[in-house]
Amino acid sequence: MFVPGLGLGAEAWQPTLNALRARGYAGSTLVVVLLPGFGIEAGREADLRPTSLASLLLDELRPSTAGVVLVGHSASCQIAARAAVLAPDIVRGLVLVGPTTDPRAASWPRLAVRWLATAVYEPPRQLPSLVRQYRRTGPATMGRAMDAARHDRIDLCLRDVSVPVRIVRGAHDRIAPTDWVNLLVDCVPAEGSVRSTVSLPEGGHMVPLTRGALVAGQVAAFVEHLGTDGG
Numbered sequence: 001m002f003v004p005g006l007g008l009g010a011e012a013w014q015p016t017l018n019a020l021r022a023r024g025y026a027g028s029t030l031v032v033v034l035l036p037g038f039g040i041e042a043g044r045e046a047d048l049r050p051t052s053l054a055s056l057l058l059d060e061l062r063p064s065t066a067g068v069v070l071v072g073h074s075a076s077c078q079i080a081a082r083a084a085v086l087a088p089d090i091v092r093g094l095v096l097v098g099p100t101t102d103p104r105a106a107s108w109p110r111l112a113v114r115w116l117a118t119a120v121y122e123p124p125r126q127l128p129s130l131v132r133q134y135r136r137t138g139p140a141t142m143g144r145a146m147d148a149a150r151h152d153r154i155d156l157c158l159r160d161v162s163v164p165v166r167i168v169r170g171a172h173d174r175i176a177p178t179d180w181v182n183l184l185v186d187c188v189p190a191e192g193s194v195r196s197t198v199s200l201p202e203g204g205h206m207v208p209l210t211r212g213a214l215v216a217g218q219v220a221a222f223v224e225h226l227g228t229d230g231g
Helices: 010-022 050-061 076-086 108-119 124-137 139-150 154-160 178-187 212-229
Strands: 068-073 091-097 165-169 195-199
Touching: 010 124, 010 212, 050 076, 068 076, 068 212, 076 091, 076 154, 091 212, 108 139, 124 139, 154 178, 165 178, 165 212, 178 195
Parallel strands: 068 091, 091 165, 165 195
Antiparallel strands: none
16 A cells, blocks of 8 residues: 655556556555645644554554555655554555655755755656645645654664565655665664665656656565565
């Protein structure tokens, strides 16, 4: 199951999902779950901390059978990781695409610098879609959700993850640079877990939307590896 990045909706995953369908994946494995701040506008009193949103995500997953692979993007990686810690009986594995937030860039000015450094590698054709998605979620909701996410330590959270993890980043992603994703994968306990990082040959931070086939290939390989291992 897939969770869009901050402010994004289901369409942000469509190129990736279309590529997975072309590979023969279908049905409940290709569901996109929207959450407050992540495709849904939130009320003023909504708790947008990743741990609270992870509980909402698990409420969506619990009617399903166990063994879900969660695929997060950007700030939703923090939610997916929290869900895996809270419910390892439900979450079978994690694919984290461009995970945030590197503590070295947790301030608003440093986040802006990294975003601008990445934006030059993003194709302009995605802009109309992004504007529609961001308007739907709402700038106030997005600001509050990002404020919660930038204070959340996914690196510390991953120390308690007991399921396999694959971390994927675009070649030009300055929001999730190579040293950051390498640090994250090293946080995942090695015993009893599969850990890997992949830098795609191209793309920036928005690779689920702009490089869907490449992301789909990594998701498919991860799921197939889990099946081969019997995990």
